[in-house]
Amino acid sequence: MDFTDVSLVALRVFREVAERGTFTAAAAALGYTQSAVSRQIASLERAAGSRLLERRREGVVLTAAGQVVLRTGAVILDQLDAAARELAGLPVAGGTVRLGWFPSAGAVLLPRAISAVRRTHPAVTVTTREGSTPALVRALRAGTIDLAVIASAPPFRPPDAETPALKLETLAERSLMLAVPTGHPLAAYDAVDIGELRGQRWIAGPASSGELLMGVWPGLDERPVVAHTVRDWFAKLQLVAAGAGITTISASMAPAVPAGVRVITVRGGPQELRRTILARLPGRLPEPVALLAAALRAATTELPLA
Template identity: 50%
Template sequence: MDISSTGLRVLQQIAESGSFTAAAARLGYTQSAVSRQAVSLERSAGTTLFDRRPDGVRLTPAGLTLLRHARTILDCLAAAESDLTGTVPRTEVVRLGLFLSAGAIILPAALTRLTATDPQITVTTTEGTTPTLIRALRAGSIDLAVLTSRPPHRPLDSESPRLHVETAVDTELVLATPSTGKFAGRTTVHVDELVDAAWIATPSSNSEPLLGVWPGLPGRPHIVHRARDWLTKLQLVASGFGVTTVPSGLSPVLPPGVSLVHVEGAPPEVRRVLVARLPGRPTPAITAVTRAITSTV
């Protein structure tokens, strides 16, 4: 089997991004160049590696098998390069992915604890939605992921082998509202009062749930603003331009002008915070970062 390191990097990026176009943008290639690499990989492997769908690309079982080996090969090449150039890192690096609000809630406390207990470990972070981070974890682009799950808490994906998952904490979904206006001074609202609310939501795709709107409302929600950045969303709330859902743990970092209220008349919306990694024996550094996260939530 004659496969280049470039081909393996293309495989990794397709697995993470879920499309040839997105992989090309990340690698700085043209889309046609990535397509040619994909065809070359399949020719060398003697089997179909990519399941080409209208909504993107997924790896076949054979593609996932090759991906597992690709991670090992690319890591070995990086280590060899460090040895040859004399740039062997003095610290252990853990690449951590986090869902969109975890950077404000979980990350600072976890890094503070890790600095005190394991100063030789360096953590690099990337932010994304749970589906995006699962793909990155499978692709080997990150080592560890902090994810969210909603009931009934099914497996994070259908691929095999299953990811190793630990529960960090269960947190309740609440409503962020302006401190002045319709819900001013209230600690609860009835779900029926939210039917005609102006919502500030996170843009979603077919593979990602709509974030920021109370789940299960009848009809089409009235979304007035779409933003991924939490600072943008909460500042819009503070200025009176809508409401949005947030995990209750976000309360310590709310800007002035934002109040949290609980929603009555509907089942509690519980979100589970998970720490996930690939199966197998973790490195001591990954174990230490996992421990720092789970002990601070």
């Protein structure tokens, strides 16, 4: 493939499609029509002489050739962006780390790690973005973030089957717990049996393909009554405090619960563990990225164990 025949627009569109997972989402993010996105991808595939994306009902998947083009294209785009920033007098990309994180990681872990980096290495700039684990994995592959803090539930499979395999480091493995209003009958106990969760009103995140219904205790032997559907974890906990229902919570979030919420454990059924994982592409880490990774490890050791 001769990259002299490829437009930068096509490369940016291709990276956006790879990150977003669909032509429709990429078009919305870029402000393009879907047909314009399709034309850019078609021009890139003609230049490559190979199909770069496999179209599936649930979205697109990179072919082997697509992975090569994405890796090479991401380097080209990052170098051009770094040059543009330097010419504009902004900090160069070498001092910037782009971190992605799943929602509940932003409650305690993320602020502690970023605060530590700012205190010990003020020249390092950390930018962050929130997203679901599948979205963050796509962003890593697309080269738009350097590190991702993602979540994993049993049986703890790799987050994707693409190559090269991501480098995964378990930062923490914690028990899933239950957040209940302080005035709720369950709040009188430190631990409750799973059978006592029948008939409860749940506060959960919106269900999506390939992801768990976050907020409902796994393995209930009934169809859960979801009284409130909320994506934001702090909003969930505020609803719990208001007595609107109960929700699941990672033990690591216990320090962030508001007044009016009690965190308890659940007995019976399979042990529900959740892992917080640091994910990245293989290869040597630039120093700023390594510094943030070390800060995330250190911050994790300060979080509650159960």
